Amino acid sequence: MHLNGEVSCCIARISKKLTMSVPSTETSLQPLVRLLGHARYVFAGLLLITVVLLVWQRYGMEKVVELTGDHFPLWVEDDRSGGGASVASLERKGQDLIVHCHIASKSAWPYCKLSFNFLKGEKGMDMSRFDFLTIEGRYAGPGASKFGLVLADIDEGLTRLDQWQTYKINQIDALDLPPDGKVFVIPIKWFGVAQWWKDMTKPTLAHSAVNVDNVARAELMINGGGKEGEHVFTLHALRLHGKMISRDTLLMWIVAAWVSCAVGWLAILTLSLRSQLRDSRAAVALLRTVNKALELEARDLAGQAHIDPLTGVLNRQGLRAALMSTSSLLADPMAVIFIDIDHFKSINDTHGHDVGDDVLRKFANVIASGIRSSDRLVRWGGEEFLIVCPMTNVFQGRILAENLRHALHQQAWPVGLRVTASFGVAQHHERDEVGVVIKHADEELYRAKQGGRDRVCAYVPSDMIANAEAA
């Protein structure tokens, strides 16, 4: 009974743990698991964003820098510093910059130029992110509408800021302004490093290529084809065009985003699988424990089927099981003692069933304490009990019955009752069924009752009496 209670309690505890453990893991990982479920949407979204960004970068994402605004300091220069006689002056008319250039052929290379300064501290403008320049302007004068462009770059390791000739001269010459004032597009890749600069500086091969990532100054060169006279160059706009994000940078970010998502997804997947594995292991362990508990419970229940719940001694099924599983019980000689409480009905009738039950419990206790551990006490039914005594002959059985009868006399019983019992003893013979010895014991019990109760009667066959007398 006690074991049964413990097992039920254990099962209840385990099933509670089982039902609680699974959802608790679920809740801790639920957001991650939900995210995993939505992974395809995340990747589809990422794909869409990738396509949109690439298309936008290709056809839009324009970045335009206006060089002719008020953003950069600008001024005009002429060849007088080199011994020439050309004179340049600058006039502003609204947005327009008008360069008046009086070319005098005193110098071999007469020129005027409009310079834009991009230097901020020691840093120029990074034009490598731009694809092309556009120029809008008009020319008026006696010569050709020719012009040149120079991008003077600070070349790391070569340029010294205070020595103008060390700036790398990326230039483009002899461009013709469209006569109708249309926009003229000049790709950055058209620029080349000035040969005169290379001859003068003799840069290494690494420093010989065009470089516009740190442009300190831009110059618009005007010489009207070298013709003497007044040349007027009206500049409406000079602009740099590029992309807000270069294709390479964008690709780098896209790859980084894809890699991060993939790594994140794999990490979440690993976490979730690990947790599922942990849960499964825990569930398997719990189920094993439950299984064990259930086995115990089953064993216990099977045991209970053989026990009389009121007195805790064996019932008839219990006796059958004991006889089947313990062959030594039938070892000859074996005595069977049938016991019936005397006038038990009147105890019930006079004092009620509860007292009757108490008497039955006490009775079983007294008898159980008076027999050997190898004996089996069975509640046969109602107030009838049976004792199976292995290795006991009928004479020994009779002595045992007498002892038990006396033990009953010496007990204090509920409500001051005097409880006695009648005993029938018989001995089992190898040739007989067990039922035969029980029947004989029952008949002896009947005799004891008939004889006035509170006594022992034993079935002793005549051959046994002769043997006993001979002995």
Ligand SMILES: Nc1nc2c(ncn2[C@@H]2O[C@H](COP(=O)(O)OP(=O)(O)OP(=O)(O)O)[C@@H](O)[C@H]2O)c(=O)[nH]1
């Ligand atoms: N309290 C209680 N009474 C029981 C139980 N089982 C059987 N009885 C009662 O035991 C009584 C047996 O009565 P009887 O068979 O007439 O025998 P008796 O009164 O002992 O008379 P004799 O055997 O002739 O001495 C009945 O009244 C049954 O109801 C039980 O588990 N608890």
